[in-house]
Amino acid sequence: RMADAFQPMAWSIVLLALFTLSHANYDHCNCEICGVKDGHKSMVFGREVEVTPKPGEPRPFPPKDNKHVRNDTKVHMLLSAFRDPRCGQTVANAFLRATHPDRMYVGIVQQNLEDKDEFDCITIYCNLMKDEGYEACPYMDHLEIVRxxxxxxxxxxxxxxxxxxxxxxxxxxxxxxDAHVDFMKGYDVALMKMWAMTENEYGVLSTYVGNVKQDLSRKGEVLIGHPNYEIPFICKTIVGGHGVVRNSQATGAYCLPKPHLSYTWAAGWSFAKCHFERNIPNDPYLEGMFDGEEFGRMIRLW
Structure with missing residues (x-):
C-alpha cells in the first residue's frame, strides 16, 4: 500500500551478523572493554555508536504481523551453487541446525559442468541425512532445484x-x-528474535560471514566473538574492478544490544521478509557482473 511505503525510514536496511544472539544474555554486554560505570558502550570500527533512537527521531514502519514469533513461520533459503560440491552439506546443515526444521524450505540453483562434475546437491544431501540416522531422504517436499x-x-x-x-x-x-556455509544451533529462532529487534517490517539483516572452522564447532556451537561480543559489520564501500562500486571488507562491531543501522547489503548472507525478494528482485540482465552486485541491489533496497 502506498501509505506503507512512505512511512519514515520504512525501507531502512539493518545489518548484523548471525552470531549476535548466540549469547545467552544478548540484551546487554558484560565484557570489560564495553562496560562503563553508567552503562555500556557499543562500538563500530573503534568508534562509539548510539543504537537507541532518541525521542522524536523517525522510526521505521513496525512489523505488520506476528509471524516472527510463530514456530510455523515458513523460511525459504535461496542458494546458488556454481560447481560447488559443498552445496549438499549446506542444505543438510540448514535442516539439522534448525530448532524447527519443518518450517525450512530451500530453493537451489545448481550450475554444474555436465561432462565433469559428478556430484549433485540433492544426492549429497540425502546421503548426509542418511548418515545422521534418517531412513529416507527427509524434507524432499521442502526442496526445489533448478539444474x-x-x-x-x-x-x-x-x-x-x-x-x-x-x-x-x-x-x-x-x-x-552462499552454497558453502554452516549455521549455529537454533539459528532459525535466533534470526527471528534478531529481526524483531529491528522493529522494522522492512528490516534486512545482512553481513559477510566468517570462517566456518574458526567460528563454529562441529556441533554448531558458536566460537566467534567471545568474550567481546564481536561480530562482522559492513559500513564502507570501495571502487572495485572496472570502476564499479562494491562493499569493502567487514570491520568489527561489538557490544551491540540490538542490530545497528547501516546502508550496505551483502549477497553472501541476508535475512528479511520475502517481500524483499518479490519487490526488489535480482536483475537477470546484469550478466557476468561480480563487483557491483551488492551495491546495485542495495541502492534499490533503499
Whole structure:
C-alpha cells in the first residue's frame, strides 16, 4: 500500500551478523572493554555508536504481523551453487541446525559442468541425512532445484534471479546464503528474535560471514566473538574492478544490544521478509557482473 511505503525510514536496511544472539544474555554486554560505570558502550570500527533512537527521531514502519514469533513461520533459503560440491552439506546443515526444521524450505540453483562434475546437491544431501540416522531422504517436499549447465551460466546475479522464482507466496521470510556455509544451533529462532529487534517490517539483516572452522564447532556451537561480543559489520564501500562500486571488507562491531543501522547489503548472507525478494528482485540482465552486485541491489533496497 502506498501509505506503507512512505512511512519514515520504512525501507531502512539493518545489518548484523548471525552470531549476535548466540549469547545467552544478548540484551546487554558484560565484557570489560564495553562496560562503563553508567552503562555500556557499543562500538563500530573503534568508534562509539548510539543504537537507541532518541525521542522524536523517525522510526521505521513496525512489523505488520506476528509471524516472527510463530514456530510455523515458513523460511525459504535461496542458494546458488556454481560447481560447488559443498552445496549438499549446506542444505543438510540448514535442516539439522534448525530448532524447527519443518518450517525450512530451500530453493537451489545448481550450475554444474555436465561432462565433469559428478556430484549433485540433492544426492549429497540425502546421503548426509542418511548418515545422521534418517531412513529416507527427509524434507524432499521442502526442496526445489533448478539444474543448469555451467557452460550456459551468466554470472551470480543471473543465477540468483533464477532462484527467486522458487520463492512461493506462502513463504514468509527469505534467507539468501552462499552454497558453502554452516549455521549455529537454533539459528532459525535466533534470526527471528534478531529481526524483531529491528522493529522494522522492512528490516534486512545482512553481513559477510566468517570462517566456518574458526567460528563454529562441529556441533554448531558458536566460537566467534567471545568474550567481546564481536561480530562482522559492513559500513564502507570501495571502487572495485572496472570502476564499479562494491562493499569493502567487514570491520568489527561489538557490544551491540540490538542490530545497528547501516546502508550496505551483502549477497553472501541476508535475512528479511520475502517481500524483499518479490519487490526488489535480482536483475537477470546484469550478466557476468561480480563487483557491483551488492551495491546495485542495495541502492534499490533503499
Amino acid at each position: 543448469v549447465d555451467a557452460k550456459q551460466s551468466k554470472g551470480p546475479i543471473w543465477a540468483r534471479a533464477i532462484g527467486a522464482v522458487l520463492v512461493r507466496p506462502e513463504h514468509d521470510f527469505c534467507m539468501q546464503v
